[in-house]
Every structure is written in C-alpha cells, then in structure tokens.
Amino acid sequence: MTEFGTPDAEISRPGHCPWDIRWEAAWTDMLPDAHRHAYGYFHRTLCGIEKPDMTGSQFGMWGGYPDECPDCKVAALAIDARWPEERRDGFRVSVPAVPRPRPEDEPGYVRPADELGRPDIRLPRTPARSTTRVLAARPPAHAHPGDGFRRIGDGPAAVRLPALWAGYGIEPYRPYDGQGRAFAWFRTYPLDTIPPLDEESFVGDFAWFGDIGDPLDHRTAVTDPIEAALAKDGLALPADFTALITRANLHRCLDREGGGAWTDVSGPLSSPADPADRMVLFFRDQQSCIMWYLYLHHDGQSAVVCSDRDFTRERAAGYGPDGEIFWTAPSVESFAYRFLVEARLSSAVYDKERAGDLDPELLAYLAHYVPGPGRP
Numbered sequence: 583m584t585e586f587g588t589p590d591a592e593i594s595r596p597g598h599c600p601w602d603i604r605w606e607a608a609w610t611d612m613l614p615d616a617h618r619h620a621y622g623y624f625h626r627t628l629c630g631i632e633k634p635d636m637t638g639s640q641f642g643m644w645g646g647y648p649d650e651c652p653d654c655k656v657a658a659l660a661i662d663a664r665w666p667e668e669r670r671d672g673f674r675v676s677v678p679a680v681p682r683p684r685p686e687d688e689p690g691y692v693r694p695a696d697e698l699g700r701p702d703i704r705l706p707r708t709p710a711r712s713t714t715r716v717l718a719a720r721p722p723a724h725a726h727p728g729d730g731f732r733r734i735g736d737g738p739a740a741v742r743l744p745a746l747w748a749g750y751g752i753e754p755y756r757p758y759d760g761q762g763r764a765f766a767w768f769r770t771y772p773l774d775t776i777p778p779l780d781e782e783s784f785v786g787d788f789a790w791f792g793d794i795g796d797p798l799d800h801r802t803a804v805t806d807p808i809e810a811a812l813a814k815d816g817l818a819l820p821a822d823f824t825a826l827i828t829r830a831n832l833h834r835c836l837d838r839e840g841g842g843a844w845t846d847v848s849g850p851l852s853s854p855a856d857p858a859d860r861m862v863l864f865f866r867d868q869q870s871c872i873m874w875y876l877y878l879h880h881d882g883q884s885a886v887v888c889s890d891r892d893f894t895r896e897r898a899a900g901y902g903p904d905g906e907i908f909w910t911a912p913s914v915e916s917f918a919y920r921f922l923v924e925a926r927l928s929s930a931v932y933d934k935e936r937a938g939d940l941d942p943e944l945l946a947y948l949a950h951y952v953p954g955p956g957r958p
Contacts, residue, residue: 597674602645795830
C-alpha cells in the first residue's frame with residue numbers, strides 16, 4: 583500500500599520483507615504460547631486464532647524459531663509468494679515530509695510562561711480545594727532513617743535493603759546527574775529527593791485511578807495459582823496487587839505509559855535475601871534491564887522491590903553486599919501511582935503542554951521540583 587501526505591512522509595511505500603522477519607509475534611494474556619504465533623490483523627493470528635486483547639508484541643518478531651506455529655508459517659509463506667519477483671528489490675519508496683510550520687517559528691512568537699519544558703516555567707497555584715496524594719512536607723525523619731535503606735519485616739528477621747526510585751528523568755526539572763545507578767533509560771534517585779506521598783491514602787482500592795473495572799477471568803487464572811502456592815507458606819497476595827493484575831481497567835495500565843516496560847507475572851519465587859520470603863515478578867522493561875517484584879516477607883509484610891536480576895531464570899542467584907535487590911515502594915498501589923504520574927508528566931513535557939492544564943495530582947508532583955507559587 584502506498585500512502586501520501588502522512589505526518590512523516592510525503593510518499594511512503596513499504597518494501598518486501600522476507601517472511602521470517604515480516605511479522606510481529608502475537609501478544610495476548612489469553613493464549614499461553616502466544617509467542618509461537620504470528621500476529622496478523624484485527625486481534626487475530628495468521629493461523630486464525632482470535633482474542634479480544636491480542637496485539638503484536640512490542641518485544642520481538644516472529645519467525646525462524648523451532649517452536650513456531652506451523653499453520654502460521656504456511657500462511658506467512660503463502661502471503662510472501664504473492665510478491666512479484668520484480669518488486670522484491672528496490673520497490674520501497676520513502677520521501678520525507680516537508681517540515682510543517684510551527685507557531686514558535688513565527689516572528690514575534692512569545693513562549694507561554696507555563697509551557698512545560700521551560701526551565702524557568704511559572705506554575706499556577708494548586709487549586710485550594712484540591713486534595714492530592716503528594717505531601718507538602720516530608721514525614722519526620724525518624725519514620726524512615728536517612729541511611730538509604732528500608733526494612734521489610736520486623737525484628738531480627740527483617741530484610742534490610744538499599745532503597746531507591748527508578749524512574750523517568752522529567753527533564754529539565756529532574757535531570758539525571760549521572761551519579762546514581764541506571765537501568766537502561768530508568769534512572770535512579772534517592773528516596774529523599776522524590777516527592778513524598780501520603781502513603782496512608784493508598785488502601786488498595788485505587789480510588790485515585792477511577793473505575794478499575796471488574797475482574798477478568800483470564801487474569802484471575804494467572805493470580806489464582808500464585809495465591810494457592812503462597813497459601814502453603816502462610817502468605818497471601820495483597821489486594822492492590824490482585825487488583826492491578828486482574829481488574830479490567832487497571833490491567834496493563836502501566837504498560838500503556840511504561841515506555842516499553844510491560845506486565846509479566848511469574849511466581850512465587852524464593853527470595854535470595856531470605857529463603858523464607860517470597861517474591862512475585864509483575865513488571866519488567868522490554869530488554870529486562872530492570873524488573874519489579876512484589877516482596878512478601880514471611881511475617882506478612884510486603885513492599886515493591888526492583889532488580890536487574892531476573893530471578894525467574896536465576897533462581898539460585900545469591901544475594902550479596904552490592905545490593906542486587908532494591909526497596910522502591912511500600913505498596914503496589916503506591917508504586918503504580920508514582921510510576922503513572924511520572925510517565926504522564928514526561929509525556930506532557932515532551933508535548934509542551936501547559937502547566938495550567940495539568941491534573942492537580944501531576945501539578946502537585948511537578949511543583950516539588952519547581953520553586954514558586956505552584957508548590958502545594
């Protein structure tokens with residue numbers, strides 16, 4: 583198909599691709615071996631399997647693997663055979679689009695004072711009646727001693743982990759100084775440098791999110807076996823974890839804002855920090871440079887931790903003094919809130935939106951980094 587006048591090209595015509603690098607792998611929670619299938623169109627594989635949530639995978643192409651679906655291969659070869667031999671080489675055409683005029687290029691243009699991306703941005707005041715989960719002041723230091731560590735559990739059996747937040751840069755308001763650890767494009771920040779949240783407001787219902795929807799049968803089929811396995815150890819999944827993974831409107835909400843990170847649930851896994859504890863993988867970036875786990879201490883306490891180690895594959899990996907596991911949030915709901923707020927802020931900055939149009943939650947979060955009247 584030849585396209586004309588798109589935002590990216592005046593003329594665009596794709597070229598021929600060999601059958602084994604042409605198709606994306608299928609991606610759906612409703613098919614356990616989805617990667618074996620080639621994604622076609624309209625929620626359907628090339629071999630005809632249709633699922634309402636099926637899309638093409640962001641994380642890999644299909645073709646050339648020993649376990650690939652033979653019926654998808656037959657369909658892929660049949661489609662490839664339709665390409666005339668004389669159009670297989672040199673057929674691709676791409677004429678870049680002529681740059682469109684921008685308002686900022688016009689003579690006399692004045693950049694709005696509250697345009698996101700301006701280092702000297704002027705934030706509007708947070709509406710007086712707005713109640714956000716971003717605290718105006720940090721809790722007392724004795725609540726979390728500023729030693730860079732957090733504990734999960736009580737007493738001598740507590741697990742002490744180095745603590746950090748791995749997130750987006752939100753530049754120019756939170757630039758990465760290059761001093762901390764980095765997991766691909768996720769940079770790390772000490773907890774005392776990120777906006778404090780009202781952790782007591784996160785009770786597992788995701789009230790700040792809106793309608794979370796009903797449980798999805800194909801998602802409870804993922805969490806139920808994990809719940810049963812944990813029950814044998816006297817543990818249980820927190821309600822906010824189950825909601826994030828199974829509720830129709832919450833499911834994959836992190837993926838949609840995650841810049842290539844995706845929901846991937848696996849467990850329970852034995853913790854390398856304490857074999858009596860359990861971990862459940864629930865989120866990873868597309869190259870597995872960082873993974874987030876629910877950490878379940880054997881006394882019933884839990885938190886979100888992250889690591890560059892894939893403990894679903896490295897089950898015998900040891901835990902050493904270099905800190906392969908990092909405490910990152912006190913609950914799954916708190917983690918989801920901060921992750922989504924930062925992702926949406928980063929997108930708003932990229933799109934040069936106006937600060938006055940931001941949701942009060944985002945405005946209060948940004949105000950932590952911008953001095954002036956916008957501070958909550």
